[in-house]
Amino acid sequence: MSRAWTHAVPWLPILGMQWLTCLCMTNAAEPQVFRTFMPEAGPSAFGVVLGPDLALCYDDLRGGVNQVWLGSLDLTPTFQAKINQPATIKGTVFYKEGKVQPLRVNDATKAPERRFKGYRYDKNAVIFHYTLDGVAIRETLRASDEGHGMMRSWSVPEGVALFFHAETQPDAHVTFDGGEEIAPGVWRHVGQSGKSFMMVIKPRSKS
Amino acid sequence: MRKTAITLIPLALASLALANTYEIEEIPLPKEMSPELSGVAFTPSGKLVVVNRHGEVWITADAKSGPWRRFAFGLHEPLGVLALSEEEILVTQRPELTRLRDTNGDGRADHYETVNDDWCVTDNWHEFTFGLRLDRDGEFILSTGLPDVAGEINTRFPRVPLHMEKVHQEAKPSPGRYEGWVMKVSRDGRMTPLASGFRAAAGVGVSPDGDIFVTDQQGDYIATSTLVHVRPGRFYGHAASLKWRDDYRGPVDLEMLTQLRTPEAVALPHGTMGGSPGEPVWDTTGGKFGPFAGQVFIGDFTKLISRVFLEKVAGEYQGACFPFIRDAVGLAAIQANSGADNLTIPAGKDGLKYFRDVPPRTGTPLRPGNMRMAFAPDGSLYVAQTTRGWGQGDGLQRIVWTKKTPVEIAKMEVTRDGFRLTFTTAMEAAQLRDAKTYRLGRFRFLYLPKGSPRVDETLAEITGIRVAADHRSVELAVRDLQPGHIYELELEHLRSVGGGLVENPQAFYTLTRLLDGRTFTGPMSEPRIIAEQKANGVPDPEAGRRIYGTFCVICHQPDGKGGALPGTADTPATLVAANFTLRDAGSPLSKPDIELLKIITDGAPGKPMPPFGSVLKPDEIRDVLAYLRAAFGETNHSSSIQR
Secondary structure (H helix, E strand, C coil), X not given: CCCCHHHHCCCCCEHHHHHHHHHHHCCCCCCEEEEECCCCCCXXXXXXXXXXXXXXXXXXXXXXXXXXXXXXXXXXXXXXXXXXXXXXXXXXXXXXXXXXXXXXXXXCCCCCCEEEEEEEEECCEEEEEEEECCEEEEEEEEECXXXXXXXXXXXXXXXXXXXXXXXXCCCEEEEEECCEEEECCEEEEECCCCCCEEEXXXXXXXX | CHXXXXXXXXHHHXXXXXXXXXXEEECCCCCCCCCCEEEEEECCCCCEEEEECCXXXXXXXXXXXXXXXXXXXXXXXXXXXXXXXXXXXXXXCCCCEEEEECCCCCCXXXXXXXXXXXXXXXXXXXXXXXXXXXXXXXXEEEEECCCCCCCCCCCCCCCCCCCHHHCXXXXXXXXXXXXXXXXXXXXXXXXXXXXXXXXXXXXXXXXXXXXXXXXXXXXXCECCEEEEECCCCCECCCHHHHHHCCCCCCCCCHHHHHHHECCCCXXXXXXXXXXXXXXXXXXCCCCCCCCXXXXXXXXXXXXXXXXXXXXXXXXXXXEEEXXXXXXXXXXXXXXXHHHHHHHHHHHHHHHXXXXXXXXXXXXXXXXXXXXXXXXXXXXXEEEEECCCCCCCCCEXXXXXXXXXXXXXXXXXXXXXXXXXXXXXCCECHHHHHCHHHEEEEEEEECCXXXXXXXXXXXXXXXXXXXXXXXXXXXXXEECCCCCCEEEEEEECCCEEXXXXXXXXXXXXXEEXXXXXXXXXXXXXXXXXXCCCCCCCCCCCHHHHHHHHHHHHHHHHCCCCCCEEECCCCCCCXXXXXXXXXXXXXCCHHHCCHHHHHHHHHHCCCCCCCCCCCCCCCHHHHHHHHHHHHHHHCCCCCHHHHHC
């Protein structure tokens, strides 16, 4: 990956700098997760930087990826405020979700009780762990190879049916793999070892 | 105007001698690290770990020269850290207790595991999660901030997970669960709520005996900041947290709350003993930190670290607090950072006068924001500092005992009929025997939804003095020793045999219980002594003495002689303040009241005498002038006023 972009990012606590700090300490290709106040999200959501020009907001309280954008994340407002200020999205949002608990287990109509369990860095991905009605789910987020899109995949225990209520995305191409669309916008995947349910999200502007 | 008054003061500080019994060292931080340090700990092998407001965890084996390694980042305002090993570090973040693990051995955490988040937070800024200590069973102890203010207890959101649509309200009252509680979390992640009634228990500590303590911060229901011994099931004052008790059955009135409430172990009187206390830490250094082994040190948001001596009386903890390191500009910091309003909870504008009495040990390089502390294996005290945007003072300092014995009150214990003071060294016997050495008073704080000023404030009469043969301790018999009061002691010019003045000649003993177990039986929410109306305009030199001790003594000196900073070959001597004891024509106190009142109100133009018109009320200015005349005027009858 070219590192020329580092010169383009503004230097202060805009994530460019966090990213730069990381350059000397970590592999720059790794994603970074910042738990903070995010705009239009539940309290203490996640700003996730997946690559030099790709970031997203992950909101466990609502239940998933709230927004994905081409650009960066600016934490300066949060760090400088006395009273809570959300971080700023710097860039163009191309994917949005607003449905509360779009993921369901075993019953597509019942919003599950969702409990957050943490996250793990793994190669070029970040894996969020949570339970839905007690069933352990892992959700992996990573940038697509060319860096503009995002790949999102779920792994669920054997035999558990996972449902996802997708929303129309005017600014993104969204494709699914490993599940079936059982009703318009409603996807179903049944856990099976070695298989995962994958969603690829790409901005229309880049296609 | 006020700003000028405050910034002038440090100029004059150099005139006060500084006993160098403790040194404050600066720990350099790498420039990539945000210095807003919100937690400090040591690993079992002695490595230093800090967390900061930006959500990073940094580790170093060598605090002085580094290098530092960033172990984790992206945490949401962590305010506590516990290092079980170098690979397993726990932090309290706003929304959860998190276990950070380095599973691939590259020195960086790759697994951020949620240990527990059974409480929950909204966007309300006061929903901090504090502390992290292990109790005697090895479980994690933490506490939660409370956004609710005094008023009806809100039960609109009881016992249900957060509603998406509610969380963005600057929610007072908040739907967050278990806010204003102290709780424990087992190693495998089960949470047990322990005790309620806290406002913002920003400091969590566990004593060497395994007893859980927190400091709570003054405000609604909490008249002054406190050190509380946390016992499971008890309630400590702020009503709003009660809704999460299983036995909560609807509205409560002040009388029920009063019945339910357990008082603090030690009150930290607002002002003199700080504004917002942080973490209590026990001196477990076995003497490496000086003569206070086993005692508690508490940092404060102001430039203050205090010291607490605890004893068990009739089965419950109580004891005394003392300033340990206190800088004069602590007051300025509070004023500048919290604004007049905040300071006036609970004491009204009168709150100002509680920064008073004993000249602080000035000129220390201690910063404000001393919220988290930890003793290092070498016995020095590391102080992690952040003012979180409310002031200037972020970083890491280390306090080292120079091996010179500080002249201090080591202990203040209650006796059958008064108090026993034990000093760190043998004291001048003649002074110990002299009643004029001691100023003892008492006061109370009331239990009220909106806080309380000091009430029932009176002098306490010392009826007998028994000096121990080794001259290291003295017993004071006190007339009418009253439980339920805070006894305030000041020592006047007491010196050790070696000639050293007591460095912090002030103590507050929270006398909740007498030795025979008797407690206060009067009204908890009303004063017993109705304050005399000052409307008749008679100035009160006693009130003036306190104001002098707070605002004037720094320049004019305890003896009223003022003085000047010595000049050097290149610089002329600098006038520090007028000498009130001069008697010649044109001397300060030969001037009429009206002229002096004007100078105190408006300052002396072009001279370093600051204007106090925006700090003190007109009657307070008359009080302080009355004190000047009484203490330093023609007929010095200050002692008759004091006793």
